Amino acid sequence: MSVDVAIRLSLGDAARRFDLDVAFASSHRRVVLYGPSGAGKSLTLRAIAGLLTPDAGHVRIDGRTLFDAHTRIPARARDVGYVFQDYALFPHLTVAQNVGFALARGWANPGRRHRDARVAHWLAAFGLEGVADHYPRQVSGGQRQRAALARALIAEPRIVLLDEPFAALDPALRARMRDELRTLQARLDLQLVVITHDPADVEALEGHTIQIRDGRVTCGEGDRGGSCAPSIRHE
Numbered sequence: 001m002s003v004d005v006a007i008r009l010s011l012g013d014a015a016r017r018f019d020l021d022v023a024f025a026s027s028h029r030r031v032v033l034y035g036p037s038g039a040g041k042s043l044t045l046r047a048i049a050g051l052l053t054p055d056a057g058h059v060r061i062d063g064r065t066l067f068d069a070h071t072r073i074p075a076r077a078r079d080v081g082y083v084f085q086d087y088a089l090f091p092h093l094t095v096a097q098n099v100g101f102a103l104a105r106g107w108a109n110p111g112r113r114h115r116d117a118r119v120a121h122w123l124a125a126f127g128l129e130g131v132a133d134h135y136p137r138q139v140s141g142g143q144r145q146r147a148a149l150a151r152a153l154i155a156e157p158r159i160v161l162l163d164e165p166f167a168a169l170d171p172a173l174r175a176r177m178r179d180e181l182r183t184l185q186a187r188l189d190l191q192l193v194v195i196t197h198d199p200a201d202v203e204a205l206e207g208h209t210i211q212i213r214d215g216r217v218t219c220g221e222g223d224r225g226g227s228c229a230p231s232i233r234h235e
């Protein structure tokens, strides 16, 4: 498992411009993009997922080029899972329907009664059977997060991108969900790229930390000053 990213992107106009220029590569199972608000972490994640097209550079996962000067693999064909910061569950679909959404054919909502075996598997894996028929507003923050993770994992991606996965949770739940994520990863052959601005996440995740500031990779672990060369590390 490896992720290899080098992207450049300019956004905005002359009055308000943001330049992103990040490069890093890692085969660590947990890559942590760490930096303050507005650093460019979400833009980087969205470019990896194919939700945003960089001006130049490349995105490679496990050696497969998803983006470069000649390649534009659309988001749906990237084999990449994405968990949004606010989980982005569909409010009008139940937990089970949200989890099964990626399996639904066409634009029709997955039927309320129909339950694929894979949906049942992931509901059980995340302890969500009891709230399968509840709507997102009727379940707890931790359950919403698990539902969002299950929705990302059901398509069996090689890599899952998580944007501030713990930010919406209260401190006690945050600690538990960090443990859950690590336990889950121990069971699955999966690479995670996690965004956070919280040093406690960095410590708990014990991943390969890439620090991003003002649209640049500033340094990796053990290098707190100056700018760094693209950070490359293997587990």
Ligand SMILES: Nc1ncnc2c1ncn2[C@@H]1O[C@H](COP(=O)(O)OP(=O)(O)OP(=O)(O)O)[C@@H](O)[C@H]1O
Binding pocket: 011, 012, 013, 016, 017, 018, 035, 036, 037, 038, 039, 040, 041, 042, 043, 044, 197
């Ligand atoms: N479409 C856009 N046009 C202009 N600037 C943008 C656009 N989208 C994002 N930006 C700017 O790019 C910068 C980086 O945004 P990004 O969302 O990647 O930050 P972040 O590091 O993920 O921070 P946060 O944790 O607050 O989400 C911000 O200053 C943001 O205002």
